[in-house]
Amino acid sequence: MTAQAAFPEFEMEIGTKLDRFTVELSFSCRPGEVLAVVGPSGAGKTTLLRIIAGFMRPGEGFIRLGDTVFFDKQAHIHLPPQGRRVGLVTQEYTLFPHMTIRENLAFAHNGGPDPMELLEASGIAHLADRRPDKISGGERQRAALCRILAMSPNMLLLDEPFSALDIENRIILQEMIIKVGRERKIPIIHVTHDLSNALRYADRILAINEGREDRAWLDRQLEYLERNAVFARR
Template sequence: MLSLDITKQLESSFSIDMKFEVGEEIVVLFGPSGAGKTTVLNCIAGLSRPDDGSIQLKEQVLFEAKHKPIPIHKRNIGYLFQDYALFPHMTVRKNITYGMKDESLMNSLVKTVGIEHILDSYPRHISGGEKQRVALVRALATKPYLLLLDEPFSSLDDQTRKECQDELLRLHTIWKIPVIVVTHDYEEAIKLGNRILKMESGKIVNDL
């Protein structure tokens, strides 16, 4: 369970003011570009610091005002960035095993998403859909308590996007961990989300 109640002033004219909880479900942060969706993910991951409030994941308080926050590497959160952030100088196998805790889990995930044939390839030699699957396996191979995905399928063609969405849903039925997906695509939000939190100017305006 993730519990979040934060405020953060942005350089723009509005501030983030968010309060929500996520159980073993997929919650979508949906809204236009510039609404503050990625900032919320970054606060959860520890890449950005709220001005006030608290963030708790399971029994661990990740952030609490006037206290030292938990470092990024101790939060046990998987983060799938929009550009996938794969290491270009590492093979797919080394990208996945970086920070990995369980080799048998990696082998299982690799088989599940069907990327065994590219393990010795470099990111520049694989397709966008394959990069997305590699990044997803890398995020899950660390056994995270929470998975964050920032516009993970926006750069893919329609068919590959559909396949990767289906892959995420299938993996979630197996893993059953809290997942937060950021998107501005309503059809994607409807397909992936058990709940949709519609955001405008840093605030939730609808909980669907």
């Protein structure tokens, strides 16, 4: 029997044709690491997360988390999304409308952090006995995020989940999710448009453009940020 590392590393190398360009990406993400994925609009960032989550099948390559093979073209393996136990967090929240927030979390709870502690950390414990239609959009997003964390995912994929929130809520949720990810040593891949924020909290940044890694694009953005920071101080 092969020994499974206690905390598995995520690795992928894929190629797939989209309508305008071919995605060709190869990267890894260590346990507890936060990898920010940035790039211009239409670069293929959401497509990348959909491929990892199992909603799209790439043309070539492999995707694996430790010993668990999500996809392997040569071995004809394509694990369905439910078999991957990947937490995909988007701006669209997923909660059962007929259950209270507490019931939603209890239903999803599968070895993750304590649901009430998650609700407390995200500042919505007082809303635990309400149904989703009786709380605000931002509160629903927080509850949906708690639900995903309670499910104890093997890795987290964040697709701009905080962009509709005000800065304070964004920071609270971002810190909470990163704390859970680091404590549980699961890889976190965060697609974001906010490069300055990514520079503050991500361990690494992967810039993609037309489906491929593009460091020159990242360098141009960093230069732009630096120039504007100087202007802002004047």
